[in-house]
Amino acid sequence: MKTTAFGNSSMIQAAKWTFSTRRVRMDDAVALKSEVASARSGDLVLARVQQLGSHERVQLRDGRPATIFVDDLIVAACGARYASDQFEGIAQIDPVATDLLAGGGCMGKMRHCHDKMKRPTQVVPLGLLADAAHNTLNLERYAMLSTISPHGIHAIAVVGAAMNSGKTTSVASLVHGFKRAGFRVAALKVTGTGSFGDYNAYVDAGANFVADFTDTGMVSTYMQPLRRIVQAIGTLMNAAANAGCEVAVVEFADGLLQAETAALLQDPEVRALFKGFLYAAPDSLAALGGYQALAAVDIRPLALTGLISRSPLNIQEAEAATGLTVLTREALRDPAQACSLRNYSMARHERRLVA
Numbered sequence: 001m002k003t004t005a006f007g008n009s010s011m012i013q014a015a016k017w018t019f020s021t022r023r024v025r026m027d028d029a030v031a032l033k034s035e036v037a038s039a040r041s042g043d044l045v046l047a048r049v050q051q052l053g054s055h056e057r058v059q060l061r062d063g064r065p066a067t068i069f070v071d072d073l074i075v076a077a078c079g080a081r082y083a084s085d086q087f088e089g090i091a092q093i094d095p096v097a098t099d100l101l102a103g104g105g106c107m108g109k110m111r112h113c114h115d116k117m118k119r120p121t122q123v124v125p126l127g128l129l130a131d132a133a134h135n136t137l138n139l140e141r142y143a144m145l146s147t148i149s150p151h152g153i154h155a156i157a158v159v160g161a162a163m164n165s166g167k168t169t170s171v172a173s174l175v176h177g178f179k180r181a182g183f184r185v186a187a188l189k190v191t192g193t194g195s196f197g198d199y200n201a202y203v204d205a206g207a208n209f210v211a212d213f214t215d216t217g218m219v220s221t222y223m224q225p226l227r228r229i230v231q232a233i234g235t236l237m238n239a240a241a242n243a244g245c246e247v248a249v250v251e252f253a254d255g256l257l258q259a260e261t262a263a264l265l266q267d268p269e270v271r272a273l274f275k276g277f278l279y280a281a282p283d284s285l286a287a288l289g290g291y292q293a294l295a296a297v298d299i300r301p302l303a304l305t306g307l308i309s310r311s312p313l314n315i316q317e318a319e320a321a322t323g324l325t326v327l328t329r330e331a332l333r334d335p336a337q338a339c340s341l342r343n344y345s346m347a348r349h350e351r352r353l354v355a
Helices: 009-014 167-180 196-204 226-242 259-266 284-295 312-322 335-354
Strands: 004-006 031-033 044-051 057-059 065-067 073-078 087-090 098-102 106-113 121-130 154-160 185-189 209-212 247-251 276-280 303-305
Touching (some): 154 167, 185 196, 196 209, 303 312
Parallel strands (some): 073 106, 154 247, 276 303
Antiparallel strands (some): 098 106
């Protein structure tokens, strides 16, 4: 039997609201619905911390980390997560005990765990957040207006071999280079799990417009329909163009073999949104493997970047094996190099259109 309890608004408002909820109007949450097992991805859940595990802090909607304690109340979204060096989990809420899959505010059921990780922090769901009309609050309700077919913006994508291959640093560095060159620049993250780490890195780099997939109503893009993600990419790029940005640097999460990333890069419609791609790799062998994988979907990167750029010997090996230049973060921050990449990507894109 479905029940809705009113009079919980003060308890809801006093909870620690996580990053993924930053677009939600908190005043809309005036009740709790008991049927937590029916939660779908994006539904907001009030939960009590039961046992601390891997996450001892959460990321708040105002952009700062907050330590959590047993019996703390948090508001997060039901969602899935794919993180090869942390957790993989699905959007499923267990009424007895649910896993905190990400500190940015994603909770669900953990299925796989890297052996370096502690078990997830456990929370007890108290209810789904609802408005005065008994409607469950979902992130999609607060999403940007959905639009497609972005115009008037020069977009360069950054993809990588895996998590922690240097993608975010590369994005932030190139954003800074474009900013120094006098461009109005957007930084966008189009796949992954909601977190303020990348978001804040883009802001710190000087981006004029920053947004990610959570702004389109998804706590995570893992297990989301491909068309929804494609539409979200178009929405974010249109929003950047409408904000007056001339260029956009766009990060794809995880690695080339992750299901959603692989499917997106195989889609000609998605590839056509970008004037060029940078590929971030941790070492020379990953650089070669990724270069070949990208060639299979008709992508030749503009350059290599990422952690590989910290090793002179890896740079030599990768450049010899692929014929591509390796760009360090210092090079990407150089306004002359940023302009060169923009011009090079434009020229290559035009040649492809002619061909």
